[in-house]
Amino acid sequence: MKSSNRVIVFDTTLRDGEQCPGASMAPRQKLEVARQLARLGVDVIEAGFPVISQGDFASVREIAEQIDGPKICGLARCLPGDIQAAGEALRPAGKRGRIHVFLATSTIHREHKLVKSREEIIRLAVEAIRHARSFVEDVEFSPEDATRTEPDFLLRIVTEAIAAGATTINIPDTVGYTTPGEFAERIRMLREGVSNLGEAVLSVHCHDDLGLAVANSLAAIQAGARQVEGTINGIGERAGNAALEEIVMALQTRRDVFGGLETGIHAKEIVRTSRLVARMSGLHVQRNKAVVGENAFAHSAGIHQDGVLKKRETYEIMDPMAIGWGETELPLTKHSGRAALEKRLIALGFGLSREEIEALFGKFKEIGDKKKFVYDDDLVALAEGQITRIQETFELVYWTVSTAFHGVPTAAVRLRKGDEVLTDAGVGGGSVDAAMKAIDRISGRHGHLVEYSVEAVTEGKDAIGEVTVRVDFGEGRLLTGKAASTDVVEASVRAYLNAVNRSFLSRGDAPTKAQTASSRGGDVDPKTSVPIAAAP
């Protein structure tokens, strides 16, 4: 076997990857992917299976014509027509063309699918390899379902294939059946038992039916395989193929384990390639996918975020920038801590004191409890509210509204004033109106709502809505109140209360107990909300 420290990367995204249901790509899309694979630095692009359709033939031909750099490969069964089609499609690649012939060797495939004896299988394989060699110098042979093939037969057919002119012997775990230890053992068995293996490159091709495709590929490389086949994002037949980006990054990250094996991959192109393949194939990458998933370098837990801010390597074993990601992301969620919150606020331009951040942190957690992510706009609303906070006469403790078609909208509101808790109810034209009436009864103010507006300040169904009210308290000027909440009724209640509180500030007085005819109330039931003060 040709042995070196260089692992040949064989990409089959455009052939086995495209076998994934729904992943078919138009020739133009395949060409774009091939171009990017060349930039990524793969050694071989399996561009298609030319005999299966005019489109595949044309696509392999176009890639062979236009893509410089990697070898271009076409797949063929051990049938003259297949080999002829592959040879013709690859003609523009000249010496860079490779034909990949395959034939199943396991008992189950021989007896039930091909209905052929061992001898016939060997004869067909040998004839096909010789035929392929009449078109190209570089011929790969795959004994399909090799991991379920009897060892003695596998040794024999591999030896015969090399003797017939195969330059690469690929050992496929076609149905993702093997395990790392077993596969490594099989590779060692071939290395020891195939006398002419030195004339060929030993390759592996793993499927992910048991989620072991990458582990099996790496085990085989450790056992001496020097070509690895796989696809970008691991797309492929059934559960998919080994994800090339994972194999490459494992080799690179764990040089200590893999003895400094090299590939020709330019890791900085990995994310770009993954995105392109996802777009072209229509197969989205799951968020938690290793190396290329959205979350692969996104740290959410406060303890992790704190660690990463102090030293990235505490929670990152790869440099995301080196793979083509932007800066490490610290998405803010309910799991985040003060360190990440402060860092984001500084990035947004807020220079809040420790005390202010402390005051804001509780509200931040409340938003996190309600929403998957706390977005920048949420933070801006929080921070601005903190900066412009006014002294509140009344603090909202609780509200509830009830409304129905043809019903009478009613609201109960509980406010805290100093150490007093006051509760009252109101009815109105709508639930917000009813809640405002309840506030009027508690506060002793009687505001007339002159303007009311609501605006979404963040995106999505769980967006924060910001309510602005302009209220006439009969004092010859309008007072503005603002509040934001993920619940628009709550934002309205708080905005109105904000205006009521401002009316006390502007008058410089506060209601007495006599002015408030409301009863004492119970416990606090806080909701996510942000009072935002506004200039009257």
Ligand SMILES: CC(=O)SCCNC(=O)CCNC(=O)[C@H](O)C(C)(C)COP(=O)(O)OP(=O)(O)OC[C@H]1O[C@@H](n2cnc3c(N)ncnc32)[C@H](O)[C@@H]1OP(=O)(O)O
């Ligand atoms: C493990 C892998 O991923 S192998 C690659 C799989 N990829 C594909 O199948 C690509 C898409 N396939 C196709 O378009 C079609 O299946 C074609 C064009 C290849 C063949 O279509 P058809 O001629 O209608 O045959 P069909 O698909 O029904 O059956 C496959 C035939 O190929 C035979 N065959 C399978 N593998 C091989 C092989 N390596 N060498 C020779 N013959 C083979 C089967 O025995 C069967 O022959 P039979 O009809 O005499 O029983």
Ligand SMILES: CC(C)C(=O)C(=O)O
């Ligand atoms: C053609 C061969 C290599 C294949 O795709 C498989 O066995 O999975």
